Amino acid sequence: MPAPILRLQGVTKRFGSFTALKGIDLEIEEGEFFTIVGPSGSGKSTLIRLLVGMEDLTEGAIWLRDRRIDQVPANRRPTCMVFQSLALFPHMTVGQNIEFPLKIRGVAAERRRERALELLELLRLPRNYHARRIQQCSGGERQRVALARALAFDPEILFFDEPLSALDYRLRKTLEKELKDLHARTGKTFVYITHSLEEAMVMSDRIAILRAGRFEQIATADEIYARPSSRFVAEFMGEVNLFGGRLSEGAFQPEEPGLRMARDPAALGLDLPEAGAATIMVRPEFLRFLNGGETADFVLAGRMIEQYALGSRLQYEVELPSGRHLTVEKLREDAFAGPRGSEVEVGFDADHVHVIRGD
Numbered sequence: 001m002p003a004p005i006l007r008l009q010g011v012t013k014r015f016g017s018f019t020a021l022k023g024i025d026l027e028i029e030e031g032e033f034f035t036i037v038g039p040s041g042s043g044k045s046t047l048i049r050l051l052v053g054m055e056d057l058t059e060g061a062i063w064l065r066d067r068r069i070d071q072v073p074a075n076r077r078p079t080c081m082v083f084q085s086l087a088l089f090p091h092m093t094v095g096q097n098i099e100f101p102l103k104i105r106g107v108a109a110e111r112r113r114e115r116a117l118e119l120l121e122l123l124r125l126p127r128n129y130h131a132r133r134i135q136q137c138s139g140g141e142r143q144r145v146a147l148a149r150a151l152a153f154d155p156e157i158l159f160f161d162e163p164l165s166a167l168d169y170r171l172r173k174t175l176e177k178e179l180k181d182l183h184a185r186t187g188k189t190f191v192y193i194t195h196s197l198e199e200a201m202v203m204s205d206r207i208a209i210l211r212a213g214r215f216e217q218i219a220t221a222d223e224i225y226a227r228p229s230s231r232f233v234a235e236f237m238g239e240v241n242l243f244g245g246r247l248s249e250g251a252f253q254p255e256e257p258g259l260r261m262a263r264d265p266a267a268l269g270l271d272l273p274e275a276g277a278a279t280i281m282v283r284p285e286f287l288r289f290l291n292g293g294e295t296a297d298f299v300l301a302g303r304m305i306e307q308y309a310l311g312s313r314l315q316y317e318v319e320l321p322s323g324r325h326l327t328v329e330k331l332r333e334d335a336f337a338g339p340r341g342s343e344v345e346v347g348f349d350a351d352h353v354h355v356i357r358g359d
């Protein structure tokens with residue numbers, strides 16, 4: 001594996017008696033698109049502020065390659081941050097905005113202009129936007145100008161603090177793809193924070209899930225989605241059905257009384273612990289409605305109580321006799337035919353199950 005571009009060791013941040021970040025260790029690879037997700041208050045902004053030097057850490061160290069940077073002031077770090085609010089200068093032209101970081105570094109006017117035109121092209125904005133005022137640009141164009149400005153002095157790493165959160169859905173979707181594409185074209189390291197999981201999943205090479213100042217899991221989007229390390233991560237990564245239980249005397253005892261198992265899960269090749277608590281996880285797309293005679297490794301009987309259209313898919317809510325609800329998702333062509341209130345049997349197989357160990 002190549003040496004990391006950014007390395008954090010035991011990074012801790014306290015505000016008075018409150019500890020916002022609790023001994024974070026992390027390595028980010030050169031050229032990676034690395035995203036930090038977490039619920040509100042988990043410490044995302046605090047972490048990114050430490051990384052760019054807008055906040056001092058309480059304990060620990062941060063290295064950029066082999067240089068320790070946690071004592072280096074923000075304006076002397078070879079990194080750059082794109083804020084949610086963009087912080088463009090509204091009275092200046094697009095060109096003046098992009099050239100600003102170069103101007104304060106004393107780059108000559110001709111070279112600045114050349115670089116700004118190069119960046120307009122990189123961001124797929126017309127050259128004549130150089131003379132356009134920021135107020136005359138759309139929301140999406142402003143985002144591109146902010147990105148061009150961030151890239152102007154060729155930073156080692158770009159940090160993003162929820163840059164798309166204020167935009168409408170369609171524009172956000174377009175810009176997600178553009179950012180991913182820009183990342184590929186520039187080969188730069190991108191460190192991105194968001195509370196939108198969807199955004200994280202579309203763009204990132206790896207995702208870190210932050211919870212109350214600690215990383216709960218760091219892995220690719222696919223890995224986190226299919227094999228979350230905890231119930232928290234499983235629930236944070238979208239809709240999921242979880243069945244808690246305990247292993248005793250080699251057999252799995254589910255808490256859900258209606259969960260029938262064709263065979264004991266141990267015989268189904270699941271990665272169960274020897275003893276103690278475990279949770280069986282299955283995503284809604286792997287549940288299926290069983291028609292007379294059909295069977296599955298795990299079966300539940302219930303009543304279909306609600307149905308929602310999610311564009312290309314349909315989501316169903318099934319109520320079990322225990323009162324608990326299951327979520328089932330189907331493509332439109334596999335839609336459930338019966339009316340709301342129908343008695344249904346729902347099943348899933350062991351090869352779609354992931355086991356989470358512990359409570």
Ligand code: ATP
Nearest residue numbers: 015018020038039040041042043044045046047195
């Ligand atoms: P959000 O998604 O809502 O922006 P976040 O994950 O970015 O949340 P942070 O802003 O990093 O969370 O805050 C983490 C915790 O640290 C919160 O409980 C917050 O109240 C606390 N905190 C942040 N800044 C300060 C500060 N200057 N003084 C005291 N507490 C702070």
